[in-house]
Amino acid sequence: MLRYLRLLGVQFRASLAVAMQYRVEFVVEGLLGLFWAFWSLVPLLVLFQHRPSVAGWSFPEALVVIGWFALMKGVLEGAVNPSLQSVVEHIRKGTLDFVLLKPADAQFLVSTAKFEPWRVIDLAGALAIFGWAFHLLGRWPTPGHVAASLLLLACAAWILYSLWILVVSAAFFVVKVDNLSFLFSSIFDAARWPASVFRGAWRLVFTFVVPLALMTTYPAEALLGRLAPGRGLSALAGAAAFGWFARVVWTRSIRRYTSASS
Amino acid sequence: MLRSLRALPTLLRVGLAEAVAYRAEFLVWLLSTNMPLVMLALWTAVAREAPVGRFGQRDFVAYYLATLFVRLMTGAWVIWELNMEIRQGTLAFRLLRPVHPLLAYACENVAAMPLRLAISTPVVALLVVTAGSHLTRDPLLLALFPLTVIGGWLITFLAMAVIGALAFWVESATSLFDLWLGLFGVFSGYLVPLELFPRWVGATARILPFRYMLGFPVELLVGLVDRRRALLELAVQWTWVAALLFLALGAWRAGARRFAAYGG
Numbered sequence: 001m002l003r004y005l006r007l008l009g010v011q012f013r014a015s016l017a018v019a020m021q022y023r024v025e026f027v028v029e030g031l032l033g034l035f036w037a038f039w040s041l042v043p044l045l046v047l048f049q050h051r052p053s054v055a056g057w058s059f060p061e062a063l064v065v066i067g068w069f070a071l072m073k074g075v076l077e078g079a080v081n082p083s084l085q086s087v088v089e090h091i092r093k094g095t096l097d098f099v100l101l102k103p104a105d106a107q108f109l110v111s112t113a114k115f116e117p118w119r120v121i122d123l124a125g126a127l128a129i130f131g132w133a134f135h136l137l138g139r140w141p142t143p144g145h146v147a148a149s150l151l152l153l154a155c156a157a158w159i160l161y162s163l164w165i166l167v168v169s170a171a172f173f174v175v176k177v178d179n180l181s182f183l184f185s186s187i188f189d190a191a192r193w194p195a196s197v198f199r200g201a202w203r204l205v206f207t208f209v210v211p212l213a214l215m216t217t218y219p220a221e222a223l224l225g226r227l228a229p230g231r232g233l234s235a236l237a238g239a240a241a242f243g244w245f246a247r248v249v250w251t252r253s254i255r256r257y258t259s260a261s262s
Numbered sequence: 263m264l265r266s267l268r269a270l271p272t273l274l275r276v277g278l279a280e281a282v283a284y285r286a287e288f289l290v291w292l293l294s295t296n297m298p299l300v301m302l303a304l305w306t307a308v309a310r311e312a313p314v315g316r317f318g319q320r321d322f323v324a325y326y327l328a329t330l331f332v333r334l335m336t337g338a339w340v341i342w343e344l345n346m347e348i349r350q351g352t353l354a355f356r357l358l359r360p361v362h363p364l365l366a367y368a369c370e371n372v373a374a375m376p377l378r379l380a381i382s383t384p385v386v387a388l389l390v391v392t393a394g395s396h397l398t399r400d401p402l403l404l405a406l407f408p409l410t411v412i413g414g415w416l417i418t419f420l421a422m423a424v425i426g427a428l429a430f431w432v433e434s435a436t437s438l439f440d441l442w443l444g445l446f447g448v449f450s451g452y453l454v455p456l457e458l459f460p461r462w463v464g465a466t467a468r469i470l471p472f473r474y475m476l477g478f479p480v481e482l483l484v485g486l487v488d489r490r491r492a493l494l495e496l497a498v499q500w501t502w503v504a505a506l507l508f509l510a511l512g513a514w515r516a517g518a519r520r521f522a523a524y525g526g
Binding site: 028029032035036039042043046047049050051054055180182183186187189190193197198199202 | 290291293294295296297300301303304307308314315437440441444447448453454458459460
């Protein structure tokens with residue numbers, strides 16, 4: 001356990017060193033990230049120009065969801081995407097062998113291979129959005145609600161990561177998958193809306209197949225203090241189940257993997 | 263020129279073969295065009311209580327299904343190919359061929375058209391069944407529609423070629439393209455029909471190229487523009503096509519020279 005933590009530290013420092021070499025890019029990409037955080041508000045602004053509330057969500061409440069969306073997008077693009085993008089590259093070139101031969105868990109190694117530290121700026125964007133939302137609401141979340149939402153954030157990140165592992169496992173079967181990450185982010189885009197806006201088939205898909213509701217709506221509800229404890233617990237169980245499922249699929253896929261040279 | 267024309271059928275055949283060979287990738291690419299469906303779900307839910315502007319539930323269905331169709335037909339992916347080929351230097355092979363690389367890329371894109379049509383057929387069927395009465399009946403507009411779709415594809419493709427050609431000079435042409443995509447999302451009517459924005463956004467969109475890549479054909483099909491306006495905007499659309507063609511050819515001439523210079 002301690003060994004893995006140390007390993008994580010090493011990998012992270014390496015990424016930081018790489019990122020610091022390109023300082024201009026660091027700043028430019030960071031600023032772009034902020035720009036996107038606010039650009040993603042546009043459809044929301046249009047929507048609430050025509051309605052005071054949608055599916056039981058007022059404008060400031062929906063803003064909280066967007067805040068979580070910005071935060072999760074930062075997690076996705078800063079910690080999950082870059083590493084797993086490199087797995088896809090490994091699979092295509094057949095160099096995954098080098099990773100598999102190392103004396104540590106392969107899933108751990110590939111998922112911590114690369115970070116993009118400048119994504120912390122997304123965190124600032126998300127905090128600004130939260131600040132604005134609660135300023136409009138005229139109240140602030142209690143420490144208990146913050147703690148609950150942070151717990152759900154951890155679940156959300158875990159689900160996101162598990163989903164990504166599933167996507168990457170698909171790369172073992174379909175070789176040319178450069179655009180799988182595209183598909184993934186295009187689906188993730190729907191997470192910027194409160195899940196209760198969607199009805200029928202979409203709601204089922206976004207709750208059970210791609211649990212977007214768990215990723216942004218639940219943490220937002222927790223922060224607003226309107227999440228029922230039962231649903232919070234089901235989110236925890238859901239995250240655990242997803243993680244387990246992803247792990248099973250990953251080990252199966254690894255077993256199927258034959259390097260390009262053999 | 264004549265030589266390029268003679269190569270066309272072969273290029274198209276190769277393109278189709280590639281599209282069929284990378285079926286999975288093609289499918290993934292198509293599936294990632296799911297945004298109109300999400301927005302469809304969102305806005306019809308909003309319009310359930312009362313129409314938004316002049317959009318009722320059915321209008322939103324018509325609008326977003328038409329959006330999905332036009333998007334499927336006009337999509338291009340040349341920028342990622344370009345970026346990779348310039349970085350890895352494999353573009354050299356294309357430059358050696360006697361056909362202009364842009365023409366070759368365009369052929370690969372056009373060749374996937376039968377596949378795209380096959381995939382969009384259900385969308386069109388759904389559109390006609392669920393919201394057929396909201397489509398325009400004007401024969402002139404219906405005749406113009408294919409022309410606007412072709413124009414939309416040309417703008418999409420050529421803009422990608424221009425931004426992609428920047429990779430000859432700068433490292434981060436793709437993050438520049440991300441910026442383009444973000445502007446596209448808002449100003450093309452892809453996310454939200456332009457009518458629902460404050461008036462000045464719509465006015466700005468009529469000048470920028472984004473609306474002519476998507477929003478214009480869609481609005482024409484669902485009967486949001488009248489004849490006079492349609493003809494006027496068609497002219498604007500094709501002016502953009504001409505301008506971007508000019509830019510793309512210029513950027514390519516300059517870029518290819520530079521590429522040869524550092525490729526040795």
